[in-house]
Amino acid sequence: MVHNRSSRAAFRFVLYQRDDCHLCDLALTVLADARFPEFESVFIEEDDALEAAYGHRVPVLRDEANGLELDWPFDAAAATALAAD
Numbered sequence: 001m002v003h004n005r006s007s008r009a010a011f012r013f014v015l016y017q018r019d020d021c022h023l024c025d026l027a028l029t030v031l032a033d034a035r036f037p038e039f040e041s042v043f044i045e046e047d048d049a050l051e052a053a054y055g056h057r058v059p060v061l062r063d064e065a066n067g068l069e070l071d072w073p074f075d076a077a078a079a080t081a082l083a084a085d
Contacts, residue, residue: 013039013083014062016054023072027059034076037083 015031017024031039044050044058054060061070063082070082 011038011040012063012065013037014064015039015041016044016050016060016062017041017058018045019043021058024059027061027072027074030074030076031061031079034079036079 013036015024015027017027028041039061042050044054057071059072061074061079061082062068063085066085068082068085070078
């Protein structure tokens with residue numbers, strides 16, 4: 001499920017991505033196929049700090065609870081393992 005940035009604190013997982021990003025679309029498909037828990041999608045283009053941190057790495061799946069991140073490419077098994085930690 002995709003939510004806007006204002007609800008960020010409520011979600012354990014964040015997917016950092018860009019608009020019109022083929023790899024980001026693939027990551028969303030992987031997460032849907034894995035039946036991944038709810039997460040927030042954050043589009044980095046409008047935020048200089050996020051662009052600096054994730055600009056060359058998107059899509060990136062982050063676990064806010066422990067700071068772990070999965071850079072693309074990741075598969076359903078890797079995403080599920082992240083959620084299990």
